[in-house]
Amino acid sequence: MFTIVKKMNLSHDVYWMDIDAPYIARKAQPGQFVILRTGRMGERIPLTIADSDREAGTISLVFQEVGKSTMLMGALKQGDNLDDVVGPLGLPSHIEKLGLVVIVGGGIGIAPVHPIARGFKEAGSKVISILGARSKDLLIMEDEMVKASTEVKVCTDDGSYGQQGFVTNVLEGLIEEGSPIDMVVAIGPVPMMAAVSKLTKPYGIKTMVSLNPIMVDGTGMCGACRVTVGGKIKFACVDGPDFDGHEVDFAELRLRQRMYLSEERDAIETLTYVSE
Amino acid sequence: MTDTNNTTPKKEKVPRQPMPEQPAGERQKNFDEVPYGYTPETAMLEASRCIQCKKPRCVAGCPVGIDIPGFIKAIEVGDFPESIRILKDSNALPAVCGRVCPQEDQCEILCVLSVKQDPVAIGRLERFAADWEREHGEVKLPEVAPPTGKKVAVVGAGPAGLTVAGDLIVKGHEVTVFEALHKPGGVLVYGIPEFRLPNEIVEFEIKNLENLGVKVINNIVVGKTFTIPELMEEEGFDAVFLGVGAGLPMFMGIPGENLNGVYSANEYLTRSNLMGGYDFPRYDTPLKRGKKVAIIGGGNVAMDSARTAKRLGAESIVVYRRSKKEMPARIEEIHHAEEEGIDFHFLTAPVRILGNEDGAVIGMECLTMELGEPDDSGRRRPVPIKGSEYILDVDVVIVSVGTGSNPLLTKSTPGLELNKWDYIVADQKTGVTSIPGVYAGGDIVRGAATVILAMGDGRMASGAMHRYLMGEPEPADAPEES
Numbered sequence: 221m222f223t224i225v226k227k228m229n230l231s232h233d234v235y236w237m238d239i240d241a242p243y244i245a246r247k248a249q250p251g252q253f254v255i256l257r258t259g260r261m262g263e264r265i266p267l268t269i270a271d272s273d274r275e276a277g278t279i280s281l282v283f284q285e286v287g288k289s290t291m292l293m294g295a296l297k298q299g300d301n302l303d304d305v306v307g308p309l310g311l312p313s314h315i316e317k318l319g320l321v322v323i324v325g326g327g328i329g330i331a332p333v334h335p336i337a338r339g340f341k342e343a344g345s346k347v348i349s350i351l352g353a354r355s356k357d358l359l360i361m362e363d364e365m366v367k368a369s370t371e372v373k374v375c376t377d378d379g380s381y382g383q384q385g386f387v388t389n390v391l392e393g394l395i396e397e398g399s400p401i402d403m404v405v406a407i408g409p410v411p412m413m414a415a416v417s418k419l420t421k422p423y424g425i426k427t428m429v430s431l432n433p434i435m436v437d438g439t440g441m442c443g444a445c446r447v448t449v450g451g452k453i454k455f456a457c458v459d460g461p462d463f464d465g466h467e468v469d470f471a472e473l474r475l476r477q478r479m480y481l482s483e484e485r486d487a488i489e490t491l492t493y494v495s496e
Numbered sequence: 497m498t499d500t501n502n503t504t505p506k507k508e509k510v511p512r513q514p515m516p517e518q519p520a521g522e523r524q525k526n527f528d529e530v531p532y533g534y535t536p537e538t539a540m541l542e543a544s545r546c547i548q549c550k551k552p553r554c555v556a557g558c559p560v561g562i563d564i565p566g567f568i569k570a571i572e573v574g575d576f577p578e579s580i581r582i583l584k585d586s587n588a589l590p591a592v593c594g595r596v597c598p599q600e601d602q603c604e605i606l607c608v609l610s611v612k613q614d615p616v617a618i619g620r621l622e623r624f625a626a627d628w629e630r631e632h633g634e635v636k637l638p639e640v641a642p643p644t645g646k647k648v649a650v651v652g653a654g655p656a657g658l659t660v661a662g663d664l665i666v667k668g669h670e671v672t673v674f675e676a677l678h679k680p681g682g683v684l685v686y687g688i689p690e691f692r693l694p695n696e697i698v699e700f701e702i703k704n705l706e707n708l709g710v711k712v713i714n715n716i717v718v719g720k721t722f723t724i725p726e727l728m729e730e731e732g733f734d735a736v737f738l739g740v741g742a743g744l745p746m747f748m749g750i751p752g753e754n755l756n757g758v759y760s761a762n763e764y765l766t767r768s769n770l771m772g773g774y775d776f777p778r779y780d781t782p783l784k785r786g787k788k789v790a791i792i793g794g795g796n797v798a799m800d801s802a803r804t805a806k807r808l809g810a811e812s813i814v815v816y817r818r819s820k821k822e823m824p825a826r827i828e829e830i831h832h833a834e835e836e837g838i839d840f841h842f843l844t845a846p847v848r849i850l851g852n853e854d855g856a857v858i859g860m861e862c863l864t865m866e867l868g869e870p871d872d873s874g875r876r877r878p879v880p881i882k883g884s885e886y887i888l889d890v891d892v893v894i895v896s897v898g899t900g901s902n903p904l905l906t907k908s909t910p911g912l913e914l915n916k917w918d919y920i921v922a923d924q925k926t927g928v929t930s931i932p933g934v935y936a937g938g939d940i941v942r943g944a945a946t947v948i949l950a951m952g953d954g955r956m957a958s959g960a961m962h963r964y965l966m967g968e969p970e971p972a973d974a975p976e977e978s
């Protein structure tokens with residue numbers, strides 16, 4: 221049984237959960253994810269491990285309610301159990317000591333970049349984190365990111381907090397100032413990761429992104445998570461989820477993520493029906 | 497009638513008893529099992545056809561060497577408990593094997609009767625005995641030897657792993673099965689659809705293993721959650737069996753294969769069977785049903801996908817690049833598929849999948865083939881006919897062209913020897929791998945094979961593992977090497 225030992229609300233539809241999963245906590249590294257099911261009839265959904273505590277035997281997940289499964293999860297309380305949690309899956313992010321690493325987290329993507337930022341900082345790199353959100357109340361984990369970084373820059377689409385604009389504007393500023401950037405790590409919505417990769421490419425700055433295609437098993441058995449990277453098919457669950465952003469076919473990824481749009485709407489309808 | 501066989505059939509000719517089935521028109525709309533199974537009367541009548549050969553050839557055709565005349569005799573005289581006891585002596589999953597084994601190519605093809613008439617329906621009788629036991633709640637668990645104090649880890653809860661678990665628990669070892677998915681059974685639950693093998697039957701067999709003391713832990717991916725060295729050095733397992741199957745789906749590399757609506761058979765079947773996608777939105781996992789579905793391939797997996805698509809309301813077309821004669825699927829399954837109205841486009845190869853601006857499949861371009869000279873596999877090689885391209889207007893495509901070795905575990909295990917296709921190298925008589933105490937069998941050693949071969953491997957490996965754990969020497973029948 222995977223007990224929810226703590227649940228917090230980070231912004232209106234974003235939650236933080238600590239889950240009792242000692243085997244996974246023992247092994248989890250930045251960049252890895254779990255697949256879980258909320259119940260016997262639930263689907264398998266992947267969520268990045270935002271943090272883990274070996275001693276306590278817990279892993280932390282941060283998720284946004286976007287559809288039926290994440291809404292069901294959002295309705296769970298501290299002390300409730302999840303049926304299945306499997307992991308840690310995927311390859312850990314490659315972390316090493318570099319001169320300057322820029323970490324870009326967009327929206328909910330701040331949760332998965334957090335352990336990566338911390339990892340780079342602990343390895344002795346200088347870490348500048350750029351956090352972006354649509355508006356002030358949607359910004360999550362700012363304090364944690366301040367601890368995990370050398371410097372943090374915040375921007376919001378509507379200018380309600382930090383600099384007004386997109387993360388790419390801030391990153392462009394850094395590049396133009398002539399900051400000697402060794403690597404960029406960007407996690408967030410697909411259009412954001414695509415834009416960051418497009419920006420850094422002409423400068424030849426290595427850019428890692430974390431891809432989130434639709435998954436089923438997460439062990440390389442189904443091929444649902446296939447993405448095209450450098451013209452070759454890769455399975456994000458076993459070959460990733462981190463890939464070189466300059467090689468990723470983002471347009472294909474976006475289309476594939478939308479595969480079940482109409483079915484997802486049907487699922488939400490049954491959810492309302494069930495909860496009546 | 498002259499009879500060259502010294503065992504003269506004493507009975508008058510009873511024809512092979514047909515298996516009552518759900519009518520094709522009905523069953524294309526549901527996922528209930530297709531054949532209903534024999535009644536006790538029919539089973540006894542069919543069993544009476546067996547002439548009890550002194551040197552039964554059928555047994556030689558069975559990869560696990562079931563005492564076929566023995567269990568059939570017991571059915572003939574109505575002693576069903578005895579028949580299941582005999583079956584279970586050599587086969588831990590008779591209800592499964594009675595349903596999915598290719599008997600027509602194994603035991604039944606060798607049946608003496610088949611010279612003059614139809615062979616004894618060995619598979620149907622096996623299924624009958626197993627079902628009788630389950631339905632009568634008279635399951636006798638084998639006796640378990642006193643504890644040996646040895647701990648064994650089985651990785652993968654498919655037929656190979658479950659066989660090893662069942663054998664070793666009875667010998668007094670402590671057995672833990674680690675399964676990556678949230679449900680044990682391997683291909684039996686995620687691949688083979690319920691209309692051919694109800695999940696309930698697999699669950700029942702696993703419950704029996706648990707009743708014997710086997711611990712089954714789901715949601716553990718060995719190679720990720722634990723590595724093999726960790727299992728042995730930190731978790732204290734004395735031996736490990738690897739039965740992880742060969743589940744890596746292959747694609748063809750044609751344009752359009754990543755469009756929305758293109759599935760590997762593994763994904764399609766997993767969504768439908770394991771995740772209950774056929775019952776979406778009651779179950780949460782969606783599945784594109786499609787109006788017209790093309791299934792590429794000609795094996796059992798292709799048949800299962802085609803029949804699933806049909807049941808989900810689609811027009812279902814199997815596209816196969818050779819002719820019907822070369823199809824690797826079981827004859828019975830091809831026959832069932834034809835009855836259910838599945839279309840076959842033989843000598844047809846897909847060249848590209850077409851999509852719309854939303855990335856959804858709207859068609860598949862195909863090429864007609866003719867058969868040329870035999871290739872390495874001995875089958876005549878399909879050769880494209882120039883200018884024969886045409887477009888099949890389908891909206892879902894299921895790629896069922898085979899599976900390979902999944903590197904997740906094998907590549908994360910230092911010192912594990914693999915062959916050039918990345919399957920695990922294991923001794924053919926013992927299942928021993930290049931790592932002491934680690935054994936392997938089933939599809940991960942053979943490449944995609946069958947349930948019974950996987951079980952045969954499990955049986956063989958469990959014997960060797962037991963000897964290893966008890967410090968007993970291997971039997972000296974193997975040629976000595978210095």
Ligand SMILES: Cc1cc2nc3c(=O)[nH]c(=O)nc-3n(C[C@H](O)[C@H](O)[C@H](O)COP(=O)(O)OP(=O)(O)OC[C@H]3O[C@@H](n4cnc5c(N)ncnc54)[C@H](O)[C@@H]3O)c2cc1C
Binds near residue numbers: 264268291332478485
């Ligand atoms: C490696 C990986 C890590 C992820 N980490 C996080 C995370 O830390 N926090 C977070 O909030 N989200 C994360 N996601 C996305 C998360 O899995 C989806 O939000 C979730 O599956 C949506 O399910 P749903 O039923 O609530 O929504 P649905 O209504 O089913 O879908 C909404 C959208 O979510 C995506 N989605 C749906 N099903 C899946 C699936 N099985 N796998 C992946 N994406 C799917 C699709 O783009 C879909 O359009 C991650 C995805 C991947 C692949």
Ligand SMILES: Cc1cc2nc3c(=O)[nH]c(=O)nc-3n(C[C@H](O)[C@H](O)[C@H](O)COP(=O)(O)OP(=O)(O)OC[C@H]3O[C@@H](n4cnc5c(N)ncnc54)[C@H](O)[C@@H]3O)c2cc1C
Binds near residue numbers: 597765946
């Ligand atoms: C659709 C389909 C139809 C088939 N039809 C037939 C048929 O009619 N008759 C027949 O005889 N054969 C059939 N087969 C083939 C047969 O099912 C396989 O040969 C057989 O299941 C192989 O058994 P196995 O134990 O080696 O592996 P599998 O059944 O593949 O089981 C392996 C198990 O290991 C688990 N696993 C994998 N990696 C890990 C890991 N790292 N850690 C933990 N667990 C792991 C998997 O999740 C799985 O549960 C069919 C196969 C398919 C796909």
Ligand code: FES
Binds near residue numbers: 436442444
């Ligand atoms: S999720 Fe199935 S192969 Fe990656």
